[in-house]
Amino acid sequence: MKAQTLAIIGGSGLYEMGWLEDIEEVSVATPYGLPSDAILRGRVRDGEATVLFIPRHGRGHRFSPSTINYRANICALKMLGATHVLSVSAVGSLREEIAPGSLVIVDQFVDLTKRRTSTFFDEGIVAHVAFADPTCPILADAVQQAAQSSSVQVHKGGTYVCIEGPQFSSRAESQIYRGWGAHVIGMTNMPEAKLAREAELPYVTLALVTDYDCWSADKEAVSMEAVVEVLNRTVGHAREIARALAHTLPDVSTSPAQHALKRAIITTAPATGPDARARLEWLLGRRA
Numbered sequence: 001m002k003a004q005t006l007a008i009i010g011g012s013g014l015y016e017m018g019w020l021e022d023i024e025e026v027s028v029a030t031p032y033g034l035p036s037d038a039i040l041r042g043r044v045r046d047g048e049a050t051v052l053f054i055p056r057h058g059r060g061h062r063f064s065p066s067t068i069n070y071r072a073n074i075c076a077l078k079m080l081g082a083t084h085v086l087s088v089s090a091v092g093s094l095r096e097e098i099a100p101g102s103l104v105i106v107d108q109f110v111d112l113t114k115r116r117t118s119t120f121f122d123e124g125i126v127a128h129v130a131f132a133d134p135t136c137p138i139l140a141d142a143v144q145q146a147a148q149s150s151s152v153q154v155h156k157g158g159t160y161v162c163i164e165g166p167q168f169s170s171r172a173e174s175q176i177y178r179g180w181g182a183h184v185i186g187m188t189n190m191p192e193a194k195l196a197r198e199a200e201l202p203y204v205t206l207a208l209v210t211d212y213d214c215w216s217a218d219k220e221a222v223s224m225e226a227v228v229e230v231l232n233r234t235v236g237h238a239r240e241i242a243r244a245l246a247h248t249l250p251d252v253s254t255s256p257a258q259h260a261l262k263r264a265i266i267t268t269a270p271a272t273g274p275d276a277r278a279r280l281e282w283l284l285g286r287r288a
């Protein structure tokens with residue numbers, strides 16, 4: 001098996017891991033501009049894997065969901081050798097049984113974002129990757145295993161609706177998403193998961209449920225105050241699960257992400273623009 005590198009994308013409330021050792025800070029320039037912050041590269045004690053960490057909003061939470069440079073983040077992680085991606089995200093719950101304080105290992109997405117670049121293949125070269133199963137089931141199983149000793153409830157599987165934000169939803173919107181059968185709501189996993197797929201990176205989301213959004217007349221509507229209060233209580237669980245995962249990274253050679261580009265590129269080699277070829281060198285190498 002090739003060397004394993006776990007990339008952790010930290011969401012709201014998760015701006016450092018606490019357990020990373022032998023840390024170096026790596027600044028990466030990408031063809032898409034700068035990632036949200038310098039990437040921390042280190043190790044987990046007594047583990048073999050390299051661990052990369054990037055806070056998607058930047059340290060100090062400087063980038064809104066709409067202004068995060070998702071392409072630069074995914075590109076930088078791939079350039080640094082990521083083989084597995086764990087996305088950690090705060091979400092609202094759209095289901096009674098998914099209570100604030102619990103965790104969800106997300107396996108589906110509904111993309112309602114409106115103003116984000118969601119592909120590496122927008123100019124000079126066209127690709128259509130399969131996205132029926134947007135997360136890596138092998139990595140999801142490993143996250144579930146890693147969460148087994150956690151004292152919080154973990155729901156395996158769930159659909160994440162990604163809104164543009166930064167405002168939270170109206171009650172009418174929240175009820176519509178519930179009616180669609182979605183489980184949780186957030187603002188950041190799209191296009192992150194799509195880009196990870198295009199970069200052939202196995203990706204899974206560990207969602208920290210912070211609130212019940214605003215679909216219920218019996219419950220307090222989501223507020224930043226409530227989100228922060230719950231995050232302060234639960235982010236430690238995400239840190240511990242990520243640490244356990246770093247010790248037990250699975251073989252993801254059969255992940256749906258692994259050969260996502262194999263038959264996805266439709267542009268012929270002679271028609272591929274030289275600029276696109278150069279821009280995608282980090283991903284396609286000699287393939288383009």
Ligand SMILES: CSC[C@H]1O[C@H](OP(=O)(O)O)[C@H](O)[C@@H]1O
Pocket residue numbers: 010011012013056057065088089090091165186187188189227
């Ligand atoms: C702080 S509440 C709203 C904010 O939190 C979530 O971000 P992340 O997925 O990075 O944890 C949500 O999507 C919003 O961006």
Ligand SMILES: Nc1ncnc2[nH]cnc12
Pocket residue numbers: 090091092093168169185186187210211212213214222227
């Ligand atoms: N209710 C909610 N809607 C959107 N993003 C969230 N992040 C945390 N709670 C959320």
